[in-house]
Amino acid sequence: MELWNITLENTFFLIGILQDSKYPGLICAIITCLYLVAVICNGLLLLLIAMDKRLHVPMYFLLSQLSLMDLLFTTVISPKTFVDYLSGQNTISFSGCGFQIFLVLIIGGSEDILLAFMSYDRYVAIQHPLNYMVIMRPKVCWSMVATTWLVASMNALVHTIYTMHYPFCKNRKIRHLLCEIPPVLKLACANTTKYQFMVYTMDVAFVLIPLSAILASYALVLAAVFHMPSKQGRQKALLTCSSHLTVVGLYYGNVLLIYVLPSAYHSPQQDNIFSVFYTIITPALNPLIYCLRNKDVLGALKKLLGNGASVPEL
Template sequence: MEIQLNQSSSGDFVLLGIFSHSPTELLLFSAVMIVFTIALCGNVLLIFLIYMDPRLHTPMYFFLSQLSLIDLMLVCTNVPKMAVNFLSGRKSISFVGCGIQMGLFVSLVGSEGLLLGLMAYDRYVAISHPLHYPILMSQRVCLQIVGSSWAFGITDGLIQMVVVMTFPYCGLKEVDHFFCEMLSLLKLACTDTSIFENFAFVCCVIMLFLPFSIIVASYARILRAVLHMHSAQAGKKALATCSSHLTAVSLFYGAAMFIYLRPRCYHAPSHDKVVSIFYTVLTPMLNPLIYSLRNQEVMGALRKGLDCCRIGSQI
């Protein structure tokens, strides 16, 4: 029996996917691919602008470039494999590929969640302690913030990947998802996974509520600082600088909490897959749009870049 389990654990998994080949779902697939392309181009462009324009070499834009990098990696982790499987008609993914995909996904989601939380702290320092901002948000502090976000996510991803992929899997090994999602994989295990599922739930709670508590605490202090400002115009400007971040936080945490913090009896694969599309493809597309269209400095850098391209083409 043990030999059979080991042999089955080394075989391919089958990703059932989210789309069929009906006309309606072909249209939905095309829409997802358009959103994927926009997300890809938007995040690459934002990283490029932040890197090239000296005016954007500030802590806030450094964090934003890291957020775009995470989003870029996130859309490339799941969507290309989904598209290849859909277009080729092959739904398989290797055992190793499935483990890598799951580990990358968990790592990136964890890193993005914590980074969004720490970006709220950056906004708090900028608004409440503007004179001390260069000291409190020095280059060393920024690197520590980004490094801790990546380390937190990668550690969680590695732990979950190693544990989940050491479980024995048997039967058809059909994953009812469009990527190797952890909860969907655990349903296929040939052993009791309840202890690990409880552990994973605790990890999800920590990964969500630790940065979320930082966000709540930071914005509570920001609101208090704004209420004590003598100029109403200064208060509006301070809140405007936070609006993009709050929008990104709402999109990310709303979808993540819906997926991972609901009781198991309310989980439906169809709902989970649709919401997963939302925060693995749609949110990475919206983030660069939110931070660019509502930000005059980024739009200024974009216009400057377009002017340089126009002048270069005329020479």
């Protein structure tokens, strides 16, 4: 069988949600609109957190990192999808595919870990309010962010290099919205069974370890909240925690279905739909979920606009 990945000029064909849809134009328009919403909302949130001193606290610092990751995540996918539809092509080069795998692994892995650190932040804020700024001092916050990127980068580099070292056959059709390891490995002209098991094991670890930390943190948080003497304090704590739990549910719900549920229980078409959710829809919804009922962020937005009446409090 002829091998074709000797040079970097060879291409893959991405057979994603547009190619599987009866209405590719409508799907492309929806993806483009969601991308614009994600860029505007996450960009605005980053601007508000940077400009308003009232938002220079650990919770919003970590939230700014989540917005940055969401912005990068959707930018890796959405513009190429739009350009491919307009040009009538759905190709990606060998090097481009490897680079996309690398970016998706970095950003996705970083977001997994960051959501766990954000849940720890809420645990400290509610369980140790008097020492919150001491425990979550800037050095600790920056260490958390550095850890998320460093761990995810090491994992991404190893898996990208190992995945792309395989010889690939003439069948270059990747039945997925983007280049990811499982669909790419299906094109390899070699036995990848052991490596696929290792990839699955790492995926499960990257998902279940942070998720377990999140669930443990919120079990302790909820126990503390329901023992608060102040009804107003309980409502404020629950409102903040509910926003984070909604984001966690949206993100991890799709990731669990794709990466933890065995492949025999979901089809490539379903994977395409789930991929749209966690790479495009979730990044557009996250800033809205966090900010629509957040008085601090709404106050910063009013200050930026210079017209308090134009942004009603919800």
